[in-house]
Each structure stands twice: as C-alpha cells, then as structure tokens.
Amino acid sequence: MTAIAIDHLQKNYGTKPAVVDLSLKVEPGQIYGLLGPNGAGKTTTMRCLATLERPDGGELWVAGISVRQYPREVRACLGYVAQEVAQDKVLTGRELLELHADLYHLSRAEGRLRIQRMLELLELNEYATDLIGSYSGGIKKRLDIACGLLHNPQVLLLDEPTVGLDINTRLKVWAFLKGLRSQGIAVLLTSHYLEEIDVLADRVAIIDQGRVLAEGTPDQLKTRVGGDRITVRLQEFTPLELATRGIALLQGVDFVREVVLNRTQGNALNLVVTSPEQALARLESYLKAQGLPVFSIGQSRPSLDDVFLITTGQSLQDAQMAQVEITAQTRKKK
Numbered sequence: 001m002t003a004i005a006i007d008h009l010q011k012n013y014g015t016k017p018a019v020v021d022l023s024l025k026v027e028p029g030q031i032y033g034l035l036g037p038n039g040a041g042k043t044t045t046m047r048c049l050a051t052l053e054r055p056d057g058g059e060l061w062v063a064g065i066s067v068r069q070y071p072r073e074v075r076a077c078l079g080y081v082a083q084e085v086a087q088d089k090v091l092t093g094r095e096l097l098e099l100h101a102d103l104y105h106l107s108r109a110e111g112r113l114r115i116q117r118m119l120e121l122l123e124l125n126e127y128a129t130d131l132i133g134s135y136s137g138g139i140k141k142r143l144d145i146a147c148g149l150l151h152n153p154q155v156l157l158l159d160e161p162t163v164g165l166d167i168n169t170r171l172k173v174w175a176f177l178k179g180l181r182s183q184g185i186a187v188l189l190t191s192h193y194l195e196e197i198d199v200l201a202d203r204v205a206i207i208d209q210g211r212v213l214a215e216g217t218p219d220q221l222k223t224r225v226g227g228d229r230i231t232v233r234l235q236e237f238t239p240l241e242l243a244t245r246g247i248a249l250l251q252g253v254d255f256v257r258e259v260v261l262n263r264t265q266g267n268a269l270n271l272v273v274t275s276p277e278q279a280l281a282r283l284e285s286y287l288k289a290q291g292l293p294v295f296s297i298g299q300s301r302p303s304l305d306d307v308f309l310i311t312t313g314q315s316l317q318d319a320q321m322a323q324v325e326i327t328a329q330t331r332k333k334k
C-alpha cells in the first residue's frame with residue numbers, strides 16, 4: 001500500500017494560491033525529498049497531510065486512509081516535525097515526551113522504552129529534566145524530532161528537520177532516517193540543504209509556486225540536466241565586477257553552453273560545456289590572458305543545485321544567499 005498519495009492538491013490562503021497542483025506518491029521504506037525555494041508550498045503540503053489545513057482541491061491519503069474523511073486515523077499513523085518549533089516552555093523535555101506518549105496511547109512500559117531510545121538517539125539525556133524554556137534552539141529542535149519519532153509512526157513528515165543542528169547531530173539524524181527504510185517507514189522530507197536531500201532521498205520532487213516541476217531519483221534528475229560541468233574558481237577576494245566580466249567573456253566561448261556565478265563558493269563560475277577536454281585545455285590560459293585571477297579549474301558531475309537551477313531558473317544556494325543579503329540590508333535600515 002502506498003504510504004503517501006497526493007492527487008492534484010490545491011490550497012489557497014484567501015485569494016493567494018499556496019499549492020496550485022501537486023501530485024506525488026511515497027512508498028513504504030522510501031525517503032522522499034521536497035525541494036523548492038521559499039514560498040514554494042512545501043510546508044503547506046505537509047500541513048494538509050498532517051490534517052492541519054483543509055485542502056481546497058484534490059485528495060490525500062496516508063497509509064491508504066483518506067485524509068479528508070478520516071483525519072483522526074491519519075493522525076494516529078503519522079509523525080510530524082514542523083518547521084517552526086512550538087513547545088510548552090514550562091515542561092521539561094522528559095515531561096513533553098511523556099505527554100506525547102500519552103497522546104498516542106503508548107503503554108507505560110512501551111512509552112518509557114521509546115522515550116529512553118529517543119533521549120539517547122538525540123543525545124538529550126543531560127537536558128531531560130531541564131525546563132524547555134532554558135533550551136538552546138538546536139536542543140529544542142532535537143526534542144521536536146524526538147516527539148515526532150516517539151510513537152514509531154508509519155509515515156514521517158519532516159519539515160526542515162536539521163536546521164540549527166550541529167554537524168554531529170545532523171549526521172546521527174541522517175543515519176537514523178536511513179535506518180527507517182528497513183522498517184518500511186516512509187519519510188517525506190523538506191530541506192534547504194541540497195546535500196541532505198542528495199544523501200537521503202530515494203526520490204525528489206522539485207517544486208516551485210505550488211507545482212511539481214521535476215520528479216525522479218536524484219540520479220535521474222542529474223542525468224536529465226545533461227552536459228558536463230566545469231568550475232572555474234577565482235582567487236580569494238576577487239571583486240564582483242571582475243567575476244561578472246568573466247561571465248561575459250565565457251558567454252562568448254563557442255563550447256560554453258551556460259555560465260552561472262556561484263557566490264556562495266568564493267565567486268566560482270559554474271559552466272555547462274559541450275566539450276570538457278577542450279574547456280580544461282583552453283580556458284585557463286584564455287581567462288588569465290584576459291586578466292581574470294583564476295585559482296583553479298575542475299570538472300564535476302551535475303549537482304542537485306544544477307538541476308534546481310535548470311528547472312526553476314534560479315540556484316537554490318544563490319536564492320538563499322540573496323535572502324541573507326536582503327535580511328542583512330533590512331537590519332541595517334532599522
């Protein structure tokens with residue numbers, strides 16, 4: 001039985017569409033990644049599945065159960081870790097987990113066992129008896145994940161579960177999620193960390209403006225992008241104007257199909273070329289002769305960010321960078 005089925009989901013907030021037409025299927029034991037820029041409709045989709053929003057159109061099923069008709073039954077078989085952490089600050093971590101164990105009608109023994117397992121997995125033992133109000137953001141997030149996993153749900157909805165986690169905990173969560181496959185648990189995961197989706201997801205849907213733009217395994221999506229990739233890394237502290245001039249120069253080269261400036265990687269120029277051998281042999285001397293401070297040139301496979309760029313017209317990493325810049329500017333203005 002399909003673990004999650006979404007058929008032509010539509011959801012508006014007032015007159016504004018959040019999800020326009022979204023269909024997907026997740027099988028038991030599969031990790032399914034939802035990738036999309038801010039406002040694409042990822043959280044809205046999860047909230048509709050979690051019975052927290054009423055869809056305006058389309059149908060959803062969790063473990064074969066209609067979300068519209070049997071919301072209570074659906075809630076019993078899914079775990080939802082929301083993007084925003086909302087916990088009762090006057091409880092301790094252990095008390096919150098006990099509350100969740102009660103909500104899901106776990107027996108005392110089972111509840112105690114599962115709570116202990118979650119406290120260990122997310123390394124929360126030393127915080128278990130402290131008030132949640134005193135936790136740091138990362139610890140709250142860990143507790144949130146522990147609550148979502150506690151009742152051993154068949155279907156897990158994880159909305160950016162590892163934001164704010166340190167790298168060690170993130171790796172542990174990844175290992176744990178991978179382990180869920182063999183238990184037949186289905187996971188729907190959103191993340192802005194492309195690496196996370198690449199490492200974990202069996203299938204990926206790239207969504208933008210409430211629609212699925214591309215769908216498949218990470219490898220299928222990368223193959224579909226086609227073309228060989230070359231990265232021209234410029235020397236550290238290369239001014240933006242010089243890097244931009246590099247784009248103009250490269251656009252005039254016959255074997256270069258596409259040039260993108262990747263500002264998150266110290267002004268690297270990412271190229272799609274028709275002939276990597278030619279590119280590797282000729283580009284360095286050409287760009288240096290034109291006065292561009294080239295640090296290195298290397299060949300690479302398409303990444304999920306390349307897929308994202310081709311499908312949505314923007315790089316996910318650049319979109320995030322722009323977001324950071326806008327936030328910084330807004331702060332300065334205050």
Ligand SMILES: Nc1ncnc2c1ncn2[C@@H]1O[C@H](COP(=O)(O)OP(=O)(O)OP(=O)(O)O)[C@@H](O)[C@H]1O
Nearest residue numbers: 013017018036037038039040041042043044045083
């Ligand atoms: N409660 C709400 N009321 C009004 N509009 C909303 C509400 N929640 C979401 N939206 C709008 O719906 C659209 C989709 O939002 P959603 O939160 O699903 O995006 P997302 O893909 O999860 O984005 P992000 O990556 O930023 O988390 C956005 O335009 C957003 O502004």
Ligand SMILES: [Mg+2]
Nearest residue numbers: 042043083159
């Ligand atoms: Mg979201």
